[in-house]
Amino acid sequence: MPPSHTSSFDAEAAADLTRRYGHLDGAALLRAVAHEVFPGRLAVVSSFGTESAVLLSLVAEADPAIPVLFLDTGKMFGETLRYRDTLTGHLGLTDVRTIRPDAADLAGADADGLLFQRDADACCHIRKTLPLDRALDGFDGWITGxxxxxxxxxxxxxxxxxxxxxxxxxxxxxxxxxxxxxxxxRRALPRHPLEEDGFLSIGCYTCTERVAPGADPRSGRWAGQAKTECGIHVSRLSSPTASAPASLDA
Known part of the structure; x- marks a missing residue:
């Protein structure tokens, strides 16, 4: 069993889990990891985006009580918020938690709500990375899609x-x-209402555009910028924002 989060979970431990559970797939994999490896210490992080329903359906099949963390940045499409509620009920998920940025962080760094125009990385940091770090406190593992x-x-x-x-x-x-x-x-899962309108990867409405036919599904995220990730999937050990000064984190 891996160490609790008070210890370090390293690449060797990750490789060991792959050797032990890599032969499993779908709900069987999720059930084994949730119950045998991280009982009570595993969460799902979901954007409730265009592809989220499949993972969440597998989670519901494995254990509908596994906590699902949804980051509501304050700049989400209304369609995404309604889709979250639709999927939660449709799949019978029993512990969906909506996580929001800290009011003091927003007041200090994004009082006018336009930080995304000045510094998209900093905006993602206070609206997504910091809230998720707080929400993951007490969990030793998390599931992504x-x-x-x-x-x-x-x-x-x-x-x-x-x-x-x-x-x-x-x-x-x-x-x-x-x-x-x-x-x-096969599972008759409802689609995100914006998908048929050309939105293939959906985040905040401020930084999401339609995707051209045949283009990279994530090309509509931060279009025209070198940025490709919001920051929650950049290692906390190597992320430049992980040691950012207080003025950025405020």
Whole structure:
């Protein structure tokens, strides 16, 4: 069993989990990790975006009481908030937690709500990274819905990875678009209402655009910028914002 979060969960421990559980898939993998490895100490982080329903359906099949953390940055599409509620009821998830940025952080760094225009990284840091770090306190592992096909930056995504002392499980890492679509159909899962309008990867409405046909599904996120990730999937050990000065974090 991996150490509690008071200890360090490293790459060697992640590799060991891959050896022990890498033969499992879907709900069986989630059930084993949730009950055998991190009982009561595993959470799901979900954006309730265009591909989220498949992972959340597998979570509900494994254990509908696994906590699901949803980051409401204050700049989410109304359609996403309604989709969160729809999926929660449809799947029977019993512990969906909406996480919001700290009011003092917003007052100090984004009083006018336009920080995303001045510094998108700093905006993501106070609206997503810091709230998630607080929400993950007490958890030793968390589940993501990331997949290798989504972007070139995710092409080498492992099943288990060490991240800032915790373990991160990416159960859909090897899934392709065809398998994902087949699972949507097989499980009769509702789609995000913005998907048919060309939004293939959905975050804040301030930094999300439609995706051109055939383009990288994440090309509509922070379009025109070098930025490709919000920061919650950048290791806390290597992220430049992890040791940012107080003026940025305020």
């Amino acid at each position: 990331r997949k290798r096909f989504q972007a070139s930056t995710r092409a080498a995504l492992p099943l288990f990875e060490a991240d800032g002392g915790r373990v991160k499980l990416n159960p859909l890492a090897s899934w392709d678009r065809e398998r994902l679509d087949a699972e949507f159909a």
